[in-house]
Amino acid sequence: MRRKDSTSVFDEKSKIIAADFFRDLRNRICSEFEQIENTQNQTRHRDMPAGEFSRKVWHHADEDGTPGGGGEISLMKGRVFEKVGVNISTIHGHFSPAFRAQIPGAEENNGAFWASGISLVAHMRSPKVPAVHMNLRMIVTAKHWLGGGADLTPMLPSPQDKTDFHASLKECCDRHDPKYYDEFSAWCDRYFFLPHRDEPRGVGGIFYDYIDTGDWDKDFAFSKDVGNTFLDIYPKLVRRHMNEEWSDEERHTQLVKRGRYVEFNLIHDRGTQFGLKTGGNIDAILMSMPPEVIWE
Numbered sequence: 001m002r003r004k005d006s007t008s009v010f011d012e013k014s015k016i017i018a019a020d021f022f023r024d025l026r027n028r029i030c031s032e033f034e035q036i037e038n039t040q041n042q043t044r045h046r047d048m049p050a051g052e053f054s055r056k057v058w059h060h061a062d063e064d065g066t067p068g069g070g071g072e073i074s075l076m077k078g079r080v081f082e083k084v085g086v087n088i089s090t091i092h093g094h095f096s097p098a099f100r101a102q103i104p105g106a107e108e109n110n111g112a113f114w115a116s117g118i119s120l121v122a123h124m125r126s127p128k129v130p131a132v133h134m135n136l137r138m139i140v141t142a143k144h145w146l147g148g149g150a151d152l153t154p155m156l157p158s159p160q161d162k163t164d165f166h167a168s169l170k171e172c173c174d175r176h177d178p179k180y181y182d183e184f185s186a187w188c189d190r191y192f193f194l195p196h197r198d199e200p201r202g203v204g205g206i207f208y209d210y211i212d213t214g215d216w217d218k219d220f221a222f223s224k225d226v227g228n229t230f231l232d233i234y235p236k237l238v239r240r241h242m243n244e245e246w247s248d249e250e251r252h253t254q255l256v257k258r259g260r261y262v263e264f265n266l267i268h269d270r271g272t273q274f275g276l277k278t279g280g281n282i283d284a285i286l287m288s289m290p291p292e293v294i295w296e
Contacts, residue, residue, distance in 0.1 A: 025118055089284065105143030128241040134150040146219050150169065154203060165237065187206070
């Protein structure tokens with residue numbers, strides 16, 4: 001028998017608005033990335049076919065087998081994007097008793113939750129083009145909040161890329177709250193850090209969670225701006241470097257650096273843990289893994 005509990009009375013209209021935006025952002029990102037694939041002119045891979053996204057639908061079931069939404073994996077392997085995944089999902093169900101204590105508001109309603117979001121990881125063929133991660137999410141239990149962010153992981157040092165990426169995110173934050181950038185940039189630096197190696201994963205960006213100021217429209221406008229800002233700045237960085245030549249030594253450096261990415265996502269990443277503990281799709285959860293990596 002289905003339990004008579006539910007997520008908070010948070011209105012269904014806002015859930016639909018959020019899920020629709022995540023889908024629309026996914027569509028626009030995939031379109032932009034495919035355009036980049038079609039304009040690549042780097043000598044080493046000029047004769048490779050341009051990549052195109054493929055889609056895979058998956059379905060979520062609650063712990064008792066009741067259907068609970070699902071998601072879509074969009075995956076492309078091309079001549080610029082060696083592997084890029086752009087995932088969206090909207091699921092509902094119940095957190096396990098062991099996990100719900102870690103989630104705000106989950107114990108107040110028998111672990112019932114609703115969650116929607118978009119998650120992107122791009123591993124680039126050229127070591128001169130930085131890898132990137134972006135995600136946005138909305139979660140509803142007895143409480144509701146927004147989270148997300150974007151962070152850059154260069155394979156080779158590029159001070160200008162770091163400056164431009166952070167400047168773009170700062171402008172985004174400043175449009176909504178002058179305190180956001182300093183707070184969320186510092187949060188990003190703390191979060192995307194590998195303590196077992198005592199080193200950061202990349203050059204940062206912004207990371208935020210549990211955003212609920214009491215004005216959902218205002219809060220969601222910020223999350224939308226983060227997604228749109230990412231779509232504006234990251235393709236510019238890709239186009240800046242994608243036609244540059246690189247050496248075998250630079251490629252080797254890239255593959256070693258990717259190992260750090262794997263270590264963080266498997267050991268420390270909260271999104272990975274959330275997906276595994278809510279019965280998420282394994283292919284979607286591990287989409288962030290690079291196609292080739294070296295450990296020395």
